[in-house]
Amino acid sequence: MSSYLSILTQVIFPIILLIGVGVILHRRFQLDMNTxxxxxxxxxxxAMTFIAIYEASISLSLLKEVVIFLLLQLAVLHFLGKAxxxxxxxxxKSAASFNNSIILSNNGNIGIPVNDLAFRHDPLAMSVQMVVVLFEVVLAFTYGLFNASTASIGLKTSLITFVKLPIVYALVSGMLLHMFxxxxxxxVLIPLHTVANSMLAVALVSIGAQVARLGISRYSRMVLSSSLLRLVAAPLCAYVLLRLLNMNGVIAQALLICSALPTSRNSAALALEYGNEPEFAAQAVLASTLLSSLTLTFVIDLSTRLF
Known part of the structure; x- marks a missing residue:
């Protein structure tokens, strides 16, 4: 019970509070969503991408093992989402936003504190978590970006748009500076940290503003399906893959928990930028975050029993 309450009070409730602030602000001031x-x-x-990659501390062997699992999981969820x-x-456009809501998970601001709570500051578990976070950052602005932009503006234009995005150069420069x-x-670092640390608040407020624009009933079937796939089907697929790869112990436990996290706010940001059902994307983030308060503790407990 204490673990359940900790996840609710330290992870889920603060996120819901910031989304609620976005709802209130938009209804009061009609925030400019394009801005x-x-x-x-x-x-x-x-800024967030650069800092996450530049300051990462990960061993090569752990990186290889976890990335193989994550790539296989991506392939499974991709085909599941398409089906x-x-x-x-x-x-x-709806399919692009729907698939991103399944594949992109919130392993940053939710995954890190959940990992810290579940494994009591275990450095190996946190190293696994950071590999997943970095993978998610790259995934969001490669697969997620192309998925969102191609549905909206076509492949050729999306490729041109992609090379113009500052996130591409933040990703590459962060990797190069980290490697060398x-x-x-x-x-330079202080303002980068300031901007990166502000990302969560701004993103969640924008999600709240998107939610305030439209009632959830219009997308109820899509939202429910997305949440079930993200919170139930994804960890089931992860369990099968972990068994097939013969992964055990803390690494397997951490990866199973990572697979059960709610939809990433980046899926809503991409949907908003490219006009792919942004209201659905925001509602998918909100619904999966709320429902994860019921499912995450179960998966955490199950991970210790299975591995």
Whole structure:
């Protein structure tokens, strides 16, 4: 019970509170969603991506083992999402947003504190978590970006748009500076940290503003399907893959928990930027976050029993 309450009070409730602030602000002031989208995509996300990769501390052997699992999981969820999209009869834009809501999970601001609570500051478990976080960052702005932009503006235009995005250069420069261990002066790192740390609040407020624009009943079938796939089907698939790969112990436990996290706010940011059912994407983030308060503790407990 104490673990359950800790996850609720320290992880889920603060997120819901910030989304609620976004709902209130939008209803009071009618926030400009286009401006919010541009701030997130061109300012906050590049800074967060750069800091996450530049300051990562991960061993090569752990990186290889975890990435193999994550790539297999991506393939399974991709085909699962495509199949369910067809069953639901979704159009191209709706399917793109639906698939991103299944594949992109919130392993950053939810996954890290959940890992810390579940494994009581275990460095191996946190190393696994950071590999997943980095993978999610890359995934969001490769697979997720192309998925969102291709449905909206076509493959050729999306490729041109992709190379113009600052997040691409933040990703590459972060990796290069990390690989060659290039130190950055404090007058560069301090503002980068300030912007990166603000990303969560701005993103969640923007999700709240999106939710405030439209009632959930219009997307209830899509939202429910997305949440079930993200919170139930994904960890089931992860369990099968972990068994097939013969992974056990803390690494397997951490990966199973990572697979059960709710939809990433980045899926909503991408949907908003490219006009792929942004209201659904925001509602998918909110619904899966709320429902994860019921499912996460169960998966955490199950991970210790299974592995």
């Amino acid at each position: 919010l989208s541009k701030l997130i995509m061109y300012f906050f996300l590049p 369910v999209s067809k069953l639901l009869g979704l159009g191209e 261990q290039v130190p950055l002066p404090s007058f």
